Amino acid sequence: MDYKIKSTYPVTQTHEFSVDWNGFNFLIIYGHHINGWFIAIPNWNKCTEAGEPADVAYNATKIAQTHIHDIAPMYLAQAIKEHWEGLNEEP
Numbered sequence: 001m002d003y004k005i006k007s008t009y010p011v012t013q014t015h016e017f018s019v020d021w022n023g024f025n026f027l028i029i030y031g032h033h034i035n036g037w038f039i040a041i042p043n044w045n046k047c048t049e050a051g052e053p054a055d056v057a058y059n060a061t062k063i064a065q066t067h068i069h070d071i072a073p074m075y076l077a078q079a080i081k082e083h084w085e086g087l088n089e090e091p
Contacts, residue, residue, distance in 0.1 A: 009034040015087065019079045021072060030080055039080065044068055053084035 014031030029040040030053060037050040046066040051058035056077045063073035
């Protein structure tokens, strides 16, 4: 064996949802890992480090850096914020 797993870290506050935008579908998984937040869009083969779910500007920039689409990142970052805030609303 040429490798050794050295450490295991928890992934917390992980959420998954699907969003349709402009005729496209995006499966979004976001959560918190050892170094901060992440956003994964597996049906587009994209993943990136991210900021807090409510940080639309930063997350849009990070999603844009994956070259997923020209204008979708802002809408996706806004959808993440809306989803996050919906989870944290008082019943």
